[in-house]
Amino acid sequence: MKKSEREAYRRDYAAAKAQGKPFFPYAVYKDLIVASVAIGFVFVLAIWQPIGIGEPINPATTDFVPRPEWYFFFLFELLKIFKGDNALTPVIMATFIVPNILMVLLLVTPFIDRGRERRIWRRPIALTSGLLVIFGLAYLTQAGLEAPVGQAGAAGIELEGLDAQGEAGLEVYIANGCSSCHMIKDVGAPGPGPNLTDEGAKNRGIEWQIEHLKDPTSTSPGSSMPAFANLTDQQYDDLAVFLEGLGTEYR
Amino acid sequence: MTTRDVEPEAPPQGPNGPNGPAVGKPDIAPKNPAVAVGEQVVDYVDERTGVVAGTKWFMFRNVPAETSWFQTLGFAAFAIFSMQAITGIVLAMYYQPDPGTAFQSIEFITNDVTWGSLVRSMHRWGSSAMIVLVFLHMARVFFFGSYKYPRELTWVTGAVLLILTLFMGLTGYLLVWDQKAYWATVVATNITAAAPILGPFIADILRAGPEFGPNTLSRFYAIHMLIIPSGIVTFIGLHLFLIAKLGITEPPYAKRRFKAQREEDEARRRMRSPNTGRRAVPAAGDGSEGGS
Ligand code: HEM
Numbered sequence: 407m408k409k410s411e412r413e414a415y416r417r418d419y420a421a422a423k424a425q426g427k428p429f430f431p432y433a434v435y436k437d438l439i440v441a442s443v444a445i446g447f448v449f450v451l452a453i454w455q456p457i458g459i460g461e462p463i464n465p466a467t468t469d470f471v472p473r474p475e476w477y478f479f480f481l482f483e484l485l486k487i488f489k490g491d492n493a494l495t496p497v498i499m500a501t502f503i504v505p506n507i508l509m510v511l512l513l514v515t516p517f518i519d520r521g522r523e524r525r526i527w528r529r530p531i532a533l534t535s536g537l538l539v540i541f542g543l544a545y546l547t548q549a550g551l552e553a554p555v556g557q558a559g560a561a562g563i564e565l566e567g568l569d570a571q572g573e574a575g576l577e578v579y580i581a582n583g584c585s586s587c588h589m590i591k592d593v594g595a596p597g598p599g600p601n602l603t604d605e606g607a608k609n610r611g612i613e614w615q616i617e618h619l620k621d622p623t624s625t626s627p628g629s630s631m632p633a634f635a636n637l638t639d640q641q642y643d644d645l646a647v648f649l650e651g652l653g654t655e656y657r
Numbered sequence: 658m659t660t661r662d663v664e665p666e667a668p669p670q671g672p673n674g675p676n677g678p679a680v681g682k683p684d685i686a687p688k689n690p691a692v693a694v695g696e697q698v699v700d701y702v703d704e705r706t707g708v709v710a711g712t713k714w715f716m717f718r719n720v721p722a723e724t725s726w727f728q729t730l731g732f733a734a735f736a737i738f739s740m741q742a743i744t745g746i747v748l749a750m751y752y753q754p755d756p757g758t759a760f761q762s763i764e765f766i767t768n769d770v771t772w773g774s775l776v777r778s779m780h781r782w783g784s785s786a787m788i789v790l791v792f793l794h795m796a797r798v799f800f801f802g803s804y805k806y807p808r809e810l811t812w813v814t815g816a817v818l819l820i821l822t823l824f825m826g827l828t829g830y831l832l833v834w835d836q837k838a839y840w841a842t843v844v845a846t847n848i849t850a851a852a853p854i855l856g857p858f859i860a861d862i863l864r865a866g867p868e869f870g871p872n873t874l875s876r877f878y879a880i881h882m883l884i885i886p887s888g889i890v891t892f893i894g895l896h897l898f899l900i901a902k903l904g905i906t907e908p909p910y911a912k913r914r915f916k917a918q919r920e921e922d923e924a925r926r927r928m929r930s931p932n933t934g935r936r937a938v939p940a941a942g943d944g945s946e947g948g949s
Contacts, residue, residue: 407806415806418917422907426719433720433728433905440729441736448737448786452778459767460835462760474841475826477788485848502856513816515799516809524802524909525918536799586840598844623850630847632840635868 479550485598565656575648604653615646721907730794737787744780754878759834803906811899828881
């Protein structure tokens with residue numbers, strides 16, 4: 407902004423203030439009314455919809471979709487869009503790059519949009535981007551609200567060609583609530599993890615699978631999958647064989 | 658001084674001439690000793706801190722004549738934050754940040770403590786209300802263009818407040834220590850760990866180690882109770898100081914703005930074509946003022 411424009415602003419605002427009214431009581435009374443309405447609203451909600459008690463935690467299993475508070479749904483939904491099914495949408499996009507771009511854009515908005523014009527109907531770019539952000543957030547939050555809440559009954563997974571070790575692996579899979587983030591055939595949640603119906607076709611190898619289960623970030627940088635570090639060696643074997651067979655032997 | 662350059666108004670005490678100090682006004686004839694002591698205390702403190710002048714500067718400064726109801730959302734967010742602080746302190750009196758007993762202490766608050774369920778529910782709903790209000794407030798600042806010169810840094814402090822508020826929600830969610838909270842937070846810290854360079858480091862700080870363990874809960878408790886609230890209080894202080902110093906913006910659709918803007922547009926047009934100096938236009942603008 408040019409110096410003359412800054413001076414013009416200062417003159418104009420000094421005039422607005424000179425013709426203005428004192429903050430107390432002319433602005434304070436409005437503030438107090440709206441604040442009382444807001445607090446009253448929370449009070450009524452708290453009485454009408456008291457917060458209940460959840461299930462006590464059990465670190466050994468996640469048998470439903472881990473759901474954050476609704477105001478993080480947009481991030482979770484972004485995560486599902488970039489869930490790392492292919493190289494074009496690496497996991498790191500969702501977990502790091504996109505949120506950080508949003509955060510930096512938020513911080514530097516006033517340094518990008520430096521024009522003097524404040525009337526929104528004369529700021530087409532600001533208007534469009536503002537509306538895009540609002541609709542984007544609303545859409546993603548809505549998608550999060552509608553996301554299926556964990557079909558814990560993953561027992562419905564029906565696969566052909568399961569041998570004894572495959573069966574055992576499937577049991578471990580079910581017991582650990584993997585289907586709260588993954589789908590096999592049509593059973594399970596569609597995200598944040600990739601669909602595992604054809605996992606075996608990726609030819610990751612047993613070693614890799616066990617490594618990934620114990621510490622997902624070691625093999626898939628940027629992974630948000632929890633580490634399953636407390637299974638027995640037998641269980642790791644069964645599960646890895648099961649995963650490697652998906653889409654090849656077990657279908 | 659450099660600040661003088663930015664300051665849009667005259668020295669702070671300017672607009673409150675009539676509100677001079679009440680000391681020694683003749684109509685309070687024989688002074689009640691209690692009043693005398695009270696005045697002495699106020700004078701003592703004011704002489705050493707300037708609170709009276711400061712409060713006057715904050716409360717009795719002029720704001721533009723036309724302000725919109727949308728400009729109350731920031732204060733509403735502030736009010737809800739204060740409510741969160743109070744309900745949070747009450748909850749902290751009963752809550753136990755220990756993996757073995759946290760869940761039971763939540764049950765105890767909800768079922769046994771007098772008003773416990775109400776306080777907990779208000780705190781939980783308050784977190785959503787605060788997020789909503791902060792977003793609405795930000796939207797109004799954005800659409801009013803209120804972040805423009807000289808309020809860029811007010812926006813930056815606000816953006817930091819938004820981020821801190823979101824982190825409040827994230828860390829508070831784990832404290833109930835139930836399945837949903839636990840697994841959502843495992844995923845959230847894994848996401849943090851995925852960030853390059855600083856990510857693993859920050860995740861280790863959050864989890865109090867490379868894995869989600871017994872100390873993670875007390876770590877989140879300290880962050881939720883001490884670290885972020887002090888950050889929020891600091892930034893709300895900066896935010897409010899800047900707002901009082903720079904003054905609140907006039908809505909872009911205020912009548913006075915339209916008039917000023919029209920004069921300005923006119924001046925610009927005149928500059929572009931100096932020989933068509935249409936004098937008649939500003940005069941017409943004076944009389945017939947359309948609605949907004
Ligand atoms: C904890 C959250 C926040 C609190 C308590 C808060 C409080 C306030 C208050 C009381 C005002 C006075 C005018 C009004 O109420 O509209 C204000 C103005 C302002 N806020 Fe915030 N705010 C918060 C978050 C934000 C955020 C997230 C942003 C933007 C990123 C922001 C940017 C601004 C700006 C630029 C102004 C000056 C507007 C003007 O002069 O018209 N604030 N804030």
